[in-house]
Amino acid sequence: MTAPAGLPRLLHGAVSGRALSLAEHVAQHGPTPRVDDPERLIELVAAAGLRGCGGAAFPTAVKLDAVRRSRRRAVVVANGAEGEPASGKDRQLLESTPHLVLDGAVLAAQAVGADTAIVCLPVRARRARASVEAALAERDAAERPEADLAVEVVPDRYLAGEETALVNHLNGGGVRPTLVPPRPAERGVARRPTLVDNVETLAHLALLARHGPAWFRSVGTDEEPGSRLLTVSGAVRGPGVVEATARTGLPDLLNAAGGPTTQIAALLVGGYFGSWVPGDVEPGLTVEAASLRRAGATLGSGAIVALPAGSCGLVETARVVGYLADESAGQCGPCVHGLAAIANALHRLASGPGDGHEPARLARWCEQVRGRGACHHPDGAVRLVASALRVFAAEIELHVGGRCSATVAHPVLPVPAPAPQARAA
Numbered sequence: 001m002t003a004p005a006g007l008p009r010l011l012h013g014a015v016s017g018r019a020l021s022l023a024e025h026v027a028q029h030g031p032t033p034r035v036d037d038p039e040r041l042i043e044l045v046a047a048a049g050l051r052g053c054g055g056a057a058f059p060t061a062v063k064l065d066a067v068r069r070s071r072r073r074a075v076v077v078a079n080g081a082e083g084e085p086a087s088g089k090d091r092q093l094l095e096s097t098p099h100l101v102l103d104g105a106v107l108a109a110q111a112v113g114a115d116t117a118i119v120c121l122p123v124r125a126r127r128a129r130a131s132v133e134a135a136l137a138e139r140d141a142a143e144r145p146e147a148d149l150a151v152e153v154v155p156d157r158y159l160a161g162e163e164t165a166l167v168n169h170l171n172g173g174g175v176r177p178t179l180v181p182p183r184p185a186e187r188g189v190a191r192r193p194t195l196v197d198n199v200e201t202l203a204h205l206a207l208l209a210r211h212g213p214a215w216f217r218s219v220g221t222d223e224e225p226g227s228r229l230l231t232v233s234g235a236v237r238g239p240g241v242v243e244a245t246a247r248t249g250l251p252d253l254l255n256a257a258g259g260p261t262t263q264i265a266a267l268l269v270g271g272y273f274g275s276w277v278p279g280d281v282e283p284g285l286t287v288e289a290a291s292l293r294r295a296g297a298t299l300g301s302g303a304i305v306a307l308p309a310g311s312c313g314l315v316e317t318a319r320v321v322g323y324l325a326d327e328s329a330g331q332c333g334p335c336v337h338g339l340a341a342i343a344n345a346l347h348r349l350a351s352g353p354g355d356g357h358e359p360a361r362l363a364r365w366c367e368q369v370r371g372r373g374a375c376h377h378p379d380g381a382v383r384l385v386a387s388a389l390r391v392f393a394a395e396i397e398l399h400v401g402g403r404c405s406a407t408v409a410h411p412v413l414p415v416p417a418p419a420p421q422a423r424a425a
Contacts, residue, residue, distance in 0.1 A: 003207075003210070003211040003215050004207075006219065007219065007227055007243045007244070007245070008227075008243040009204075009207060009219075009226075009227050009243065010093060010097065010100065010200065010203050010204070010207070010227070010229060010243060011092075011093070011096055011097060011229075011241075011243060012028065013028040013097075014096040014097055015096075018096075019095060019096055019097070019098050019131040019134065019135065020096065020097055020098075020099065021138065022099055022135065022138040022139060022142060025097070025099035025100065029100065029103075029206075029207070029210060030210060032103045032106055032107065032144075032146070032206070033107065033209045033210055034110075035107060035110035035111055035209075038068060038110060038111045038112070038113070039068070041064075041107065041110075041111045041209060042061050042064045042065050042068065042111055043061075044208065044209070044212065044213055045060050045061040045064060045205065045208065046059070046061035046062075047213040048208050048212075048213035048216040048217060048225065048226070049213075049216075049217065049223075049224075049225045049226070050201065050204055050205065050208060050216065050225075050226060051201075051224075052197060052198055052201050053198045053200035053201045053204070053228060053229070053302070054079060054161060054197075054198030054200075054201070054301070055161075055270075055271075055273070055300045055301045055302075057289075057299075060197065060201055060205065063185065063195060063197065064108065064111050064112055064195065066183075066185040066186075067112040067114075067185045067193045067194070067195045068111060068112045068113065070112075070185070070186070070193035072192055072193055073113065073114065073115055073192060073193075074109075074112045074113055074114040074192060074193040074194065074195060075114055075116050075117075075118065075188060075189040075190065075192050075193070075194045075195070076105055076108045076109045076112065076114045076116070076117040076118070076147070076194070076195045076197070077117075077118050077120060077163075077166065077167070077170070077184075077188075077189065077194055077195065077196040077197070078101060078104070078105045078117060078118065078119040078120065078197065078198075078199050078202055079120055079161055079163065079166060079196055079197060079198050079199060080093075080094055080101075080119060080120055080121050080122075080125070080128065080198075080199040081120050081121070081122055081154050081160040081161040081166055082122060082125070082161060083122070083156070083157055083158040083159060083160040083161045083162075084158070084161070084271040084272060084273075084301040084303055085158075085272065085323075085413075085414045085415065085416055086231060086233060086268070086271050086272065086301075086303035086305050086413065086414060087231045087271055087301050087302060087303040088231045088240070088241060089200060089229035089230065089231050089241045089302055090128075090198065090199050090200060091125050091127075091128045092229075092240075092241045093199055093200055093203060093229065093241075094119075094121065094125070094128035094131055094132055094199060095127050095128045095131045096131075097203065098128075098131045098132045098134075098135040099135050099138075099139075100203040100206050100207070101119070101132075101199045101202050101203050101206070102117075102119070102132075102135055102136070102139065102149060103202075103203075103206035104197075104199075104201070104202025104203050104204070104205040104206040105117040105119065105147070105149065105202050106146040106147055106149070107202075107205055107206060107209050108195055108197060108202060108205060109146075109147035110147070112193070112195050114147060114195070115147055115148060116147060116148045116150070117147045117148070117149050117150070118149075118150050118151075118152050118170065118189070119132055119149070119150070119151050119152070119199070120151075120152045120153075120154050120160075120166060120170075121151065121152070121153055121154065122153070122154055122155070122156045122160060123153055123154070123155060123156050124156050129151060129153065132151055133151055136149055136151070152170060154166065154169055154175065155169070155175050156416065157175045157327060158272070158323075158324065158327040158377075159175055159176070159177060159327060159329055159375075159377060160175050161198075162177050162375065162376075162377075163184055163196040164177045164178040164180060164183075164184065164375075165177040165178075165329070165375075166196060167184045167188045167189055167194060167196065170189045171189060171190070175329070176329045176331065177329060177331070177374065177375035177377070179374060184196050200228075200229055204216070204226060219245045220245040220246045220247065221245075221246045221247060221288060223246070223288075223289075223290070224245075224246035224288055224289060226245070227243050227244065227245050228243070228244055228245070228246075228287070228299070228302055229241050229242070229243055229302060230242050230243075230244050230253065230287070230299075230302045230303070230304055231302060231303045231304065232253055232254065232256070232257035232304045232305075232306070233257075233303070233304070233305050233306070234268075234304075234305040234306035234307060234308065234412050234413075235260055235261045235262055235264060235306040235307065235308035235412070236254055236257040236258050236259065236260060236261060236306055237257070237258030237259055237260075237261055238257050238258030239257060239258075240257060242256045242257055244256070244287060245287075246286060246287060246288035246289070247286055247288065248286055248287050249281075249284070249285060249286050249287075250267065250269075250277075250281045250285050250286070250287065250304070251281055253287065253304060254304075254306060260306060260308075261308065262308045262309055262310070263279065263308070263309040264279035264306050264307065264308065264309065265279045265307045265308060265309045265310075265311060265313060266278055266279045266307045266313050266391055266392070267279060267281070267304060267305070267306055267307065268303070268304070268305040268307065268413070269292060269295075269297040269298075269299065269300075269304055270292075270297060270298050270299055270300030270301060270302075270303065271300050271301035271302070271303035272303075272320050272323075272324060272380070272381075272384060272413075273300055273301070273376075273379075273380025273381070273383060273384065274297060274298065274299075274300045274301070274303070274380075274383070274384065274387075275295075275296055275297040275298070275383060275384065275386075275387035276307075276313060276317075276384070276387040276388055276390075276391040276392070277295050277296065277297050277387075277391065278391055279306075279307070279309070282295065287299055296387060296390070297387070305412065305413060307412055308408065308412065310406060310407040310408040311406060311408045311412050312350070312395060312404055312405065312406035313388060313391065313392040313395060314346070314349060314350050314388065314392050314395050314396055314399055314404075315350045315404070315406065315411075316411065316412055316413050317346060317350075317384065317385065317388040317392070318343070318346035318347050318349070318350040319411060319413065319415050320384065320413055320415060321339070321342060321343045321346050321381055321384065321385060322343045322346070322347060322415075323415045323416070324339060324343075324377070324380075324381040324384075325339040325340050325342070325343040325381070327377070328340075328377060328378075329374075329375065329377065331374040331375070332372075332373050332374040332378075334368075334369045334372040334373045334378050335369075335373045335374070335375075335377055335378045338365065338368070338369040338372075338378060339369070339377075339378055339381055341365060342362060342365050342366065342369070342381070342382065342385060345358055345361065345362050345365070346362070346385065349362075349396060349399050349400070350399060352398075352399040352400065352401070352402045352403065352404065353399070353400060353401060353402030354399055354400045354402075355400070356400050358400070359389055359393075359396050359400075362385060362389060363386065363389055365382075366382040366385050366386050366389075369381075369382050370382050
C-alpha cells in the first residue's frame with residue numbers, strides 16, 4: 001500500500017463520525033504485517049526512534065526488548081485510559097481508526113512473545129469502547145490468527161493512565177501507582193512480564209512495521225522523528241485533535257485548530273502536569289522538547305489549552321490543583337498533605353484579598369514537595385503551580401490586594417466531578 005506522504009498519518013483516511021471498518025482499514029493500510037523475526041522488528045523500531053506518546057516519551061524499542069528478554073509468557077496492555085481531562089487524542093484515535101491500534105497491539109504481542117493484549121479505556125469513553133468492540137468482532141468474524149484481544153474499562157481517574165497504576169487495577173488492586181522495581185516489564189499483569197504502551201504509540205508501530213524507519217523519519221526532526229497527536233482546546237475556533245511534528249510552531253498549532261477566537265492570555269502546554277507559558281509566544285517556539293524546555297515547558301500528554309484574555313489564570317490554576325489534590329492515591333504525605341495545603345493556599349489567593357507572603361510560601365512548598373512523592377503525581381501538580389506563580393505574577397499581586405482582572409466568569413479548563421472515595425480507590 002502507498003504510505004501517507006505527509007500528515008495526517010494516524011488519522012489518514014478517517015471518516016468523520018464513525019470508525020473505519022476492517023475492510024476499509026485493509027484497503028487503506030494493507031493487511032497486518034506478520035512478525036517472523038521479533039528481534040528484527042525491535043531493531044526497526046529502534047532505528048525509527050519511536051518513543052511513547054503517553055507523556056513519558058520512553059524509547060519504545062527499549063520497552064519491547066525488556067519484555068522480550070523475559071523467559072515467561074508476556075502480556076500487552078494498550079493504554080487508552082487517558083486520565084488527562086484536557087486530552088482527547090486517544091479517544092479520537094480509538095473512535096476513528098481502532099484497527100490501527102489493534103494491529104499495533106498484535107505486532108507488539110508478536111514482538112515480545114505475548115498471547116494476550118488488553119485495550120484499556122476509561123468509563124467515559126463510550127463511543128471509543130463501542131468502536132473497539134465492533135472492531136474486535138470484525139476481526140473474530142474474519143478468523144484472524146492473532147493474540148487474544150480484550151477490552152478492559154478503567155475508572156475515570158487522573159492516575160489511571162500511569163502504567164503501574166493501570167497494572168495494579170488490572171490485578172484487582174485499584175488505581176494506585178506502585179513502587180518500582182519491579183517494573184511491569186518484569187512483573188505486571190498476573191505477575192507476568194507486561195508491555196504497557198499508549199494506544200497512539202501502538203498505532204505508530206502498526207504504520208512503522210508497514211512502511212519502515214526511513215518513512216517514519218521523513219517528518220519531524222532527527223531527535224524527535226515522526227508525528228504526534230495533540231489536543232488543542234480553549235480559545236480556538238475548532239478545538240480538537242491535531243497531528244503535528246516537532247517542527248510545528250505553537251502559533252501554527254492554534255491555526256490548525258481554526259485559529260484563536262480572541263487574544264490569548266496564556267497557553268497551558270502539556271496538560272495538568274504541564275506548564276503555563278505567556279500568550280505572546282516567542283517567535284520560533286515549537287513543540288520540540290528542546291524548544292519547549294527553553295520556555296519552561298514540556299509536551300507531556302500533548303494537551304494544549306489556550307486561555308483567553310479576560311480569564312483569570314490564577315483562578316483556573318486553583319481549580320485544577322484542587323482537582324489534582326482530590327485525585328491523590330493517598331499513599332504519601334507529600335501528596336496527601338502537601339498538595340492539599342498548596343490547593344488551599346491557591347484557593348485563598350484566588351478568592352482574595354490575601355496574605356502578601358502567600359506566593360513565596362507556595363513557591364517554598366512546591367520545592368519541598370517536588371521529588372518526594374511515592375509517584376510523580378505531586379511533581380506534576382507543583383510543576384503547574386510553579387509555572388502559574390511565574391506567568392501570572394501580576395495577576396497574583398492583584399488578588400493579594402483583593403482585585404481580579406477577569407472579565408469572563410465561565411471556566412476554561414475542564415475539571416471532572418470528584419470521583420467517589422477518590423483517595424481510597
